[in-house]
Amino acid sequence: MILRMIKQIGLIIFCCGLIAFSSAFGLATSAIAAPGPLAAMEDMADDATTQMEETAEDAQEAVEEGVEDATEKASEAKETIEDKAQEGMEKTKEAADKAASEAKEGGEGIIDKVKSLFTGE
Numbered sequence: 001m002i003l004r005m006i007k008q009i010g011l012i013i014f015c016c017g018l019i020a021f022s023s024a025f026g027l028a029t030s031a032i033a034a035p036g037p038l039a040a041m042e043d044m045a046d047d048a049t050t051q052m053e054e055t056a057e058d059a060q061e062a063v064e065e066g067v068e069d070a071t072e073k074a075s076e077a078k079e080t081i082e083d084k085a086q087e088g089m090e091k092t093k094e095a096a097d098k099a100a101s102e103a104k105e106g107g108e109g110i111i112d113k114v115k116s117l118f119t120g121e
Contacts (some may be wrong), residue, residue, distance in 0.1 A: 002066050002067060002070050005062075005063070005066050007064055009059040009062060009063055010059075012055070012059065013052075013055060013056055013059055016051075016052055016055050017052055029040075
């Protein structure tokens with residue numbers, strides 16, 4: 001999910017860059033034909049570059065936030081799994097202790113029963 005988000009952000013940055021560079025190329029082409037407004041075109045190219053940098057910074061911040069969120073969710077999932085595993089181990093131990101106490105209460109253990117089968121008692 002994070003990788004897909006990163007790819008989408010990268011694609012957005014690439015598209016914005018392509019649009020800005022094609023616009024700048026079109027402005028440069030028209031600047032050759034009309035040298036007077038060259039300064040205005042340079043300003044427009046600078047504005048496009050600034051916008052691209054801001055977009056890239058915003059995308060980077062979004063990716064960092066996404067990574068932080070994913071890290072938090074992963075740690076929460078890890079804690080939940082550890083808690084469930086601990087609960088399962090405790091329940092298994094309780095069941096084993098209960099079975100052992102029931103076997104002791106019965107008077108004979110399994111070993112004694114097997115011995116009696118072989119000895120005929």
